[in-house]
Amino acid sequence: MFSKEEAALLRKEFWTSFGKSFPRKWLLYNTKVKGLSFKFVAERKIALVCFDIETPDEIANLLYYDQLLSLKTLLENELSEVIFDSSFELDNSKQIHRIYVPFEGKFSVYNKNTWRDCYEFFVETMTTFELFYYEYEDIIKNI
Secondary structure, three states: OOOHHHHHHHHHHHHHHHHHHOOOOOOOOOOOOOOEEEEEEEOOOOEEEEEEEOOOOHHHHHHHHHHHHHOHHHHHHHOOOOEEEEEEEOOOOOEEEEEEEEOOOOOOOOOHHHHHHHHHHHHHHHHHHHHHHHHHHHHHHOO
8 A cells, every 4th residue: 555645646647647648738627618627537446537517607507517418419429438427526525517438447546557548548538528529619608
């Protein structure tokens, strides 16, 4: 087992290595809509690529989520593993709307031998998510 410090260093190394291995500017928080963001998640044994809806206005959250639900079949054509979760609970107990794709392979942020496959998953999945967003951006933002 790792100490807290060792675990923190490994997590930092994971993200630093990802950035150096795949240097590119990702869309992430630059959706031009406050509260709509893409995220990479790598935790102890799970990795996800997410599109989170967490605007300060719950009505807006529902409307954005409904817009994305209307595009669900189109997104599933691009990312068949995509999951729509209308009440995802974050670690801080906050409920958000999350659309995400989980990494199905073996992964641990603490096992460097699993990082490369996860990085490739991140790049492929986020690129597909971003292209989808750019293609349907006007529809998604039209609430």
